[in-house]
Amino acid sequence: MQQLIYFIQRYKYLLFFCLLQIIALALTINSHSFHRSKFISSANVITGGIYEKTNAFSNYLNLGEQNKALAKENTYLKNLLSQIQSISDSVKLTAIIDSLNNQQYKYIDGVIVKNEFHKAYNYLTVNRGAKQEVTPEMAVINDKGIIGVTDAVSNSYARVRSILSRNSQINARLQHSPYYGTLSWDAKNNQIIQLRDIPRQAVVQIGDTIITSGRSAIFPEGILVGTVIDIEKRAKENLIEVKLFNDMSSIRDVYIINNFHKQEIKDLEKQTNE
Structure with a gap:
């Protein structure tokens, strides 16, 4: 004072x-x-x-909270779109328009809490598990494309086998063509994977987009994968080098896809094989 x-x-x-x-x-x-x-x-x-x-x-x-809100909204919209597509298919086939009974895919939002991308066999951990109805063999994607497949599940977490894994096998095709093959990884570059078993007669060009083929009970058709950057002509097939749309070293928010028809498809395929 x-x-x-x-x-x-x-x-x-x-x-x-x-x-x-x-x-x-x-x-x-x-x-x-x-x-x-x-x-x-x-x-x-x-x-x-x-x-x-x-x-x-x-x-x-507040970015963290905003991202959570956007992820939940995107999950809701993806599920709504899946219901609408199911309604459309039901109208065409059976004239049934019960979206709840005919919805094939359900999307579950999650966040990657652990990410491997520098090993030969890479796995990720997502903060969703049995409590959120996650089971093994569910597709994991984000807004840019495929990430992997759930491999093991605990009560609150799921382990995901990354597409950057030597034992990863995912059906994919050319976006503009019905020809399809198998995505695998040679463990050399974490931005590039290989599409094998594409017939030689398939017309493939540098820059073409690769998407999931829908020929499995795991991934819906049309999920983005990457773009063609190299084509190796072989005796009976083409080996295609694909640059991923995803930067696998910096992924965070994901969607886990539950195919309600998966078990029915697997049971049918099992009977056919017998």
């Missing part, structure tokens, strides 16, 4: 001058509309800038 009194006594003339300046400025602004409008405009610019910076910082802190 004593320091404050000393400061006022020392700078009393300067403080008195500043007070008069503020009073004069206030009188000028209040008595002239032009000055008042300029002052309000300048104040709005300053406060607006402050609010913008504060809001940007607040939004940055």
Whole structure:
């Protein structure tokens, strides 16, 4: 308190001058509309800038929650789209429009909590498990394409066999052609996988898009994989090098796909093989 009194006594003339300046400025602004409008405009610019910076910082802190909300909304929309597609198929085949009974795929959102991409046999861990109705042999994707297949499940987590694994085998085809083959990985580059067993008569060009073929009970047809970057002509087939759309070293949010018809398809295939 004593320091404050000393400061006022020392700078009393300067403080008195500043007070008069503020009073004069206030009188000028209040008595002239032009000055008042300029002052309000300048104040709005300053406060607006402050609010913008504060809001940007607040939004940055809330990105995690926003991402969770977007993931849940995307999951809802994917499930709704799957129901609509099921309705369409049912109308064409049986005239039944019960979307709940005819929906084939259900999407479950999740987050990768562990990611391997530098080994010969890579696995990921997702924070969804039996409590969320996740089981082995479910497709795992994100907005850019395929990621892998669930391999083992606990109560709250699932282990996923990455497409970057030497024992990964996924059916895929050319987007513009019915010819299909098998995706595998040679463990050399974590951005490039191989599409094998494509017949030589298939027309393939650099830049073509590769998608899932739908010829399994795991992946729906049309999930993105990557683009063709090299074609090796062989005696009976083409070996195609595919650059993934996903950067497998920086993936986080995923969708796990439950195919309600999977067991029925597997039982039928088992009977056929017998």
